[in-house]
Amino acid sequence: MPFLKSVLKQYDLVVDKLELPDGVRERLRHPKRSLIVSIPIEMDNGMINVYKGYRVQHDITLGPSKGGIRYHPNVNLEEVTALAMLMSWKCALMKLPYGGAKGGVCCTPAAMSLKEKERLTRRFTSEIIWAIGPEEDIPAPDMNTNMQTMAWMMDTYSMLKGHTTLGVVTGKPLVLGGSLGREEGTGRGVYYMVEESAKIMGKELKGLRVAIQGFGNVGSTAARLLFEQGSKVIAVSDSNGGIYNRNGIDIENLIQHVNENKAISHYPDVEIITNQDLLTIDCDALIPASVEGQITRYNAGNVKAGVIVEGANGPTTPEADMILSERNVRVIPDILANAGGVVISYFEWVQDLQFYFWKENEIQHRLKEIMAEIFNTVLSMSQKRKIDMRMAAWTLGINRIAEAQKIRGLYP
Template sequence: MDDEVKSFSFNPYHMAVQQFELAADRLDLSENMREILRQPKRELTVHFPVRMDDGSIKTFTGYRVQHNVNRGPAKGGIRYSPEVTLDEVKALAMWMTWKCAVVGIPYGGAKGGVICNPKSMNTAELERLTRRYTTEIAIIIGPHSDIPAPDVNTNSQIMAWVMDTYSMHQGFSIPAVVTGKPLSIGGSEGRNEATATGVLFVTRRAAQRIGMPLRGARVSVQGFGNAGAIAARLFYNEGCKIVSVCDTSGGIYNEDGLDPAAIVRHKQEHGSVGTYPQAQHISSLETLEVPCDILIPAATEGALNAANAERVQAQIITEAANGPTTPEADAIFSQKGKLLIPDILANAGGVTVSYFEWVQDLQSFFWGVEEITSKLQVIMDSAFDAVAQTADTYHCDMRLAANMLAIARVAEATKVRGIYP
C-alpha cells in the first residue's frame, strides 16, 4: 500500500458494517450473532506527549482496536498518517478479522494508528513517538494476545522499535510480539514481498477462471508503494504488460508497456513516478480508468466509487489495498460482469506470511524463502477456490462470497466458544 490521498470523503466503518450486513443477510445470521460481530471487542484511545528535536512537546493521539479474537490472537498493522480516525481503524480491524478467517489462519482482527505526519518528522522523533505509543498500548498487545505489523507509513524499523520497547518492559526479548521485523531480530524471509506475491497468486487463479491468458495481459497499478511496486515487478516477470502506475504525485501511462525496475529507479532519484519521461502523464485517479485487462488498486480506501466505476475498463480487479471499492462501485462492477477479488482475499498474503513469521518466532526455527512461497501459494490458491465455490453456490460476487465464508467461520467459532460467564 502507498499513502495515497483519499479521493473523497466517506466513513470506512459504515462501509465495513454495510458489507457485513449484506453477508449476514445471505447467511441468515441471527440478530444475536450480528450484535456480537458488527462491533469491536475492544477500542483503546491513547493521548501521549513526545519531545521533538527543537525541545517542544507535542501530544499525539493513537488507537488500537481489537475487533474479534474468537479464532485466535488479534492481528493487524499500525499506520502513521494525519488522516487516521477511530472509525478507519475500527473498519480495518473488522476487515482483518474476515481476512484471517477467509484464508484459514488462527487469528482475529486488530488495527492501530497514530494521527501524525511522519514525513515531517526525523528518525529520532519517529523512534520516540513509536516507543511511547508502544508503551501506551502495551497493556493489550502481546505474542499471544495482539500482534502488530507494518502498515501505511510504518516499516520494519518501526516494528523493531515496537518489539524492543515491549521486550524492555518484560525484561527479555520477545520477537513474536510483532511481525514484519528485520531478519536480524526474527523477521521472516519473503515477508516484504508477501502481499504482492499473494496478489499475483489469486490474480493468476482469477485469470484461469475467466479464460484470460496472464501472459500479455495489460496491468494498471494504482499506488506505487511497497505492495504496488513489487506487484508491478512480479506481474512484469510473468509476462504481463504494465501500462500504467501512479503515486501521490500523479500517474503515467504507456500502452506499449513500462519497465517497473526503471520506474523504481526514477522514483528513488526524483521522488515520484509522475515525472517519468517515457510515458504520458496522467492523474493518479486516471490510472484506474486506462485501457487494461487487470487493475490493481494498491492505495488506500475508497478509490473506486460511484463517481468512476463506470469508466473502469479492467476485467479483473485485484484489491491489493484495504477497502478501495465502495459498495456502490461493487454493484456496478457486478452488473458489468467484472471479476473483483476482494481485499480480504487479494491482499491476505501479507498476514499469511506474518503468521508464518509468528510461528517461526515461537518455535525459534526458521524456514527458507522457497518453503515460505510454496506454503503461501497453497493457502492463497485454496482460499481463492473456496471463495469461488461459495460465489457459484450462492450466485453472488466474490466480495459477498468471501465475506460470507469468513463471517460464517467467525460465527461458528463464536458459537462454539459461547458467552462467558
Template sequence: MTASTVQANALDDARVQLAEAVAVLGYPEGLHRILGAARRETTVSVPLVRDNGDVEVFTGYRVQHSIARGPAKGGIRYSSEVNLDEVRALAMWMTWKCALLDIPYGGAKGGVDVDPRTLSPAELERLTRTYTQGISPVIGPDNDIPAPDVGTDEQTMAWMMDAYSATRGRGVPGVVTGKPLDLGGSLGRRTSTSRGVAHISLLALAKEGIAPSSATAVVQGYGKVGADAADYLAEAGVRIISVSDRFGAVHNTDGLDLSRLRAHSEERGTVAAFGGGLPIDPAAVLELDVDLLVPAAVEGVVNADNASRVCARIIVEGANGPTTAEADKILERSGVLVVPDILANAGGVVVSYFEWVQAQQGYWWTLSDVERGLDDRMTAAWSSVLDQAATTGSTLRRAAMALAVGRVARAHRARGLTH
C-alpha cells in the same frame, strides 16, 4: 471526496458487507451485533518532543475487533488521516481476512494520526516507543500482534519490539511481525502482500481466459504493495502500462520499464516525471481500458463517482477497502470481476502468521518454504471462494464474506459466546 468522508464510508462499507453476509447466512440479530462489535478499543495520547525541543501531542489507536479464533492481528498505520472509525473498519476486515485464509487469528488494527514524512528518524523512533508504551497493556504474542502498514516498516517494528520487550524485562520477538531478519523476521515477509496480490491476479486472469502474456494492467498506488506486485506481474508476462502514486502518474501503452521506474521512484520519491512514459492524471489511471486493475493504495478510490467509468475486466484489491459498497453494485452490473481485499491482499497476514510461528518455535524456515506455504494458502482460499460463489450465484466478495463470517460465528458459538 474528502479523506474524512472516505474513512466514514470505510466503516459504513464494512458494516454493509457484514450485514449482507449475515443475511445470506440467516443469523439472528443478536449474533449480528456480536460480530459487528469490536472487543476492545484503545485510544492513547502520544506526546513527542521534537528535535528542536517543541512538544506535540498525537493520538494513537488500537482496535481489537475479534479474538474468537485466536490472538488479534493487524497492522500499525502512521498517517495524518488515521482516525478511530478508519481503524475500526480495518480491524473488522482483518477479522474476515484471517478467517478466510483459515489463520488462527482475530482482527485488529492500530495507528497514529501523524504524517511520518514530517518527522526525522529520531522523532519517529521516539513517537513509536511512546505509542508502544501506551498500547503495551493490550498487545503481546499471545493476545495481539502488530505488523507494518501504511507509513510504517520493519524498522518501526524493531522499535516496537524493543520497547515492548523493555516492559517485560526480556526479548519478546513474537510481539510483532514484519521485523528485520536480524531480529527474528521471516524471509519473504517484506514482499508477501505483493506476492499474494500477483498470485491471485494471475488466477483471476486464468479464470477469465486471459493469458498473462497478452494481459495489460494498471497499478494504482506504486508503493509498498504496488511496486513489488507490478514486478511480480511483469515477471509473469503481464504488460504494466500505467502506475500512479499520490504525487502523479505515468502511462506507456507499450509497457513501462519497471526497473528504470523503480530506480526513478526511489531517487525522487514519486513516479511523477518518469521519462519512460507520458504523465497522466492519477485519477484517470483507474479508468484505463485494461484487463487488470490493481488498486493498491488506500480506501474508497473506486466509488460511486467513477465506478461507471472503470473499464478494467478484473479488479484485484491490493489495498484494504479500495472499492466502496456503491461502486460494488455498479461494477457488478457492468460485469467486472472484483476480487475482494480480504482474499487478494491476504499474503501479508499469511506470512506474518508464518513469522509468528517461527518465533514461537525458535526455528526459521527457508524462503522456498515460506513462498510455497504462501502460494498454497492463497490458492486454497481462491478455490474455496470460487466454489462458494458458484454454489450460491454470488459475487466473489459476498462469497468470501459468507465463508469468513461463518467461520468466526462458528467459533463464537463453540466458545459459548452466543447461541
C-alpha cells in the same frame, strides 16, 4: 460515505443473507476493545508535541488479534475500527488462528525526523503495552511503518517486560526474528491473485495489460513480479498522479527511478494521467493498491478492466460493487487479494514461537498454495450461489467466526 459506514453496510448486506442469530450478528458489529492513547514526545527542536494513537481489537474468537500499525494524518478511531473488522474477516477467511485488529497514530511522518519517529513509536508502544503480546495482539507494519518501526516496538516491549520477545510483532528485520519473504508478502499475494484471475479469464500473464494505482510496497512488488512474467504494466500512479504507456512501462527502471527520486514523476516516455484516469484505463487487470474509497458509484460504470484485484483495504464501495457486478467485472476482494501479508506474518509468528526458521522457497510455496486454495474456494462458492466474490469471501469469513462463537458459547 465514511469508511466505517461503508464496511458496516457491506457487513449488513452479507449477514442479511446468512442465518445468524441476532445476538451473533450484533456482537460482530462492534469491536471487543477500542483503545485511544495520548502520545507526548519531545521533538528535535525541544518542543513537546502530543499525538493521538489508537489500537482496536475487533474480535478474538479464533485466537489473538492481528493487524498493522499505520502512521498518517488521517488516522482516526472510525478508520482503525473499520480496518480491524476487515482483518477479522480476512484472518478467518484464510483459516488463520487470529482475530482482527488495527492500530495507528495521527501524525505526518514525512515531516518527522528518524529520531522523532523512534520516540513516537516507543512511547506509543509503552502506552498500549497492556493490550499487545504474542498471545494477545500482534502488530505489524502498515502505511508509513516498516521493519524499523517493528524493531522499535519489539525492543520497547522487551525492555519493559524484562526479556526479549520476538513474537510480539511481525514484519521485523531478519536479524530480530523476521521471516524471509515478509516484506514482499502482500504484493506477492496480489500477484498470485492476478495469476489465478488470468486463468479464469482464459489469459496468460505474458502480455496481460495491467494498471496499478499505488506504487508503494504492495503495488511495486506486484508490478515487478508481473513484469518479470511478461505482463504489460501500462499505467502506474502514486499519491501525486500517474503515468501511462500503452506499450508497457519498464518496471525495473521505474523502481530505480523511484528509489532515486522518491516519486514516479518525471519518468521519461510516458503520458501524465491522474489517479482517477488510471482507474478507468482500458486494461485486463486493475490493481487499486493505495487507499480506501477509490472506486465509487461515480466511476464504477467507466471501469474497463476485466478484473479488479484489490491490493488496498476497502478501495471499492458497496455501491460500486453492485455496478461492477451488473457489468460482469470480477472483483477479487481485499480480504483475499491482499491477505499474503498476514499469511506470511502468521508464518513469522510461528517461526518466532518455535525458534526455528524456514527457507524462502518453502515460505513462497506455502503462501501460493494457501492463496490458490482459498481463491478457488471463494470462486466455487461465488459460482454455486450466484453471488460476487466479495459476498462469498465475507460469507466464508463471517460464518467461520460465528460457528466458533456458537461452539465456545457466551461467558458468563
